[in-house]
Amino acid sequence: MTDLRSYVRDIPDYPKPGILFRDITPLLADPDALTAAVDAMAAPFLDADIDIVAAAEARGFIFGTPLAMRLGAGFVPIRKPGKLPFDLHSFAYQLEYGTDELQIHVDGIKPGQRVLVVDDLLATGGTVEACLRLLEKCDAKIVGCSFLIHLEALGGEARMEPYDVHSVLRYGGDDSEQELSIQNEMPGPSV
Ligand SMILES: O=P(O)(O)OC[C@H]1O[C@H](OP(=O)(O)OP(=O)(O)O)[C@H](O)[C@@H]1O
Numbered sequence: 218m219t220d221l222r223s224y225v226r227d228i229p230d231y232p233k234p235g236i237l238f239r240d241i242t243p244l245l246a247d248p249d250a251l252t253a254a255v256d257a258m259a260a261p262f263l264d265a266d267i268d269i270v271a272a273a274e275a276r277g278f279i280f281g282t283p284l285a286m287r288l289g290a291g292f293v294p295i296r297k298p299g300k301l302p303f304d305l306h307s308f309a310y311q312l313e314y315g316t317d318e319l320q321i322h323v324d325g326i327k328p329g330q331r332v333l334v335v336d337d338l339l340a341t342g343g344t345v346e347a348c349l350r351l352l353e354k355c356d357a358k359i360v361g362c363s364f365l366i367h368l369e370a371l372g373g374e375a376r377m378e379p380y381d382v383h384s385v386l387r388y389g390g391d392d393s394e395q396e397l398s399i400q401n402e403m404p405g406p407s408v
């Protein structure tokens with residue numbers, strides 16, 4: 218059995234001091250580990266009649282598309298502003314230094330379609346919460362969310378209620394120093 222955790226590389230102090238970055242590129246580069254990760258993320262949902270897998274760019278796309286194929290579902294991208302060409306639903310959300318925004322095509326998901334939300338990693342939950350609000354605007358039936366990695370100390374699960382969370386690798390208290398999402402920590406004004 219593949220020990221997926223051994224393929225996740227820890228990078229201290231990236232992208233800023235105090236952040237322990239969970240680097241999945243070694244896992245992506247290994248065919249067996251990649252297949253095992255996709256299988257494990259899909260497993261609870263094989264009989265869930267998923268119509269659509271939805272995922273946010275960029276790392277969400279890496280897992281979203283193979284999961285959709287594994288589940289016999291379609292794939293709908295959730296993107297940053299300026300990337301989707303048709304009519305849109307938008308959701309702006311708060312970051313430490315301003316706001317960010319995600320968007321989905323208004324016709325990407327039909328009302329009542331059964332949707333699984335996928336991402337590589339759950340940290341503060343800001344990204345997945347934005348995805349959930351967009352899917353609610355589409356009147357989707359949200360079946361649950363599947364992550365490869367869950368940084369439990371950051372409390373993201375609370376922002377996803379009442380939806381079910383499935384994660385393959387859980388990291389506990391050693392992430393407690395990370396109080397902000399990587400998005401929040403990306404280059405910005407220093408204080
Ligand atoms: O739970 P959160 O605090 O929102 O953090 C999790 C998000 O952070 C990462 O994406 P990032 O915004 O770094 O962008 P990327 O996928 O383009 O690398 C990751 O892929 C998740 O989408």
Ligand SMILES: Nc1ncnc2[nH]cnc12
Nearest residue numbers: 237238239338340398399
């Ligand atoms: N600690 C972390 N490692 C990798 N990606 C992240 N996205 C948010 N927090 C992260």
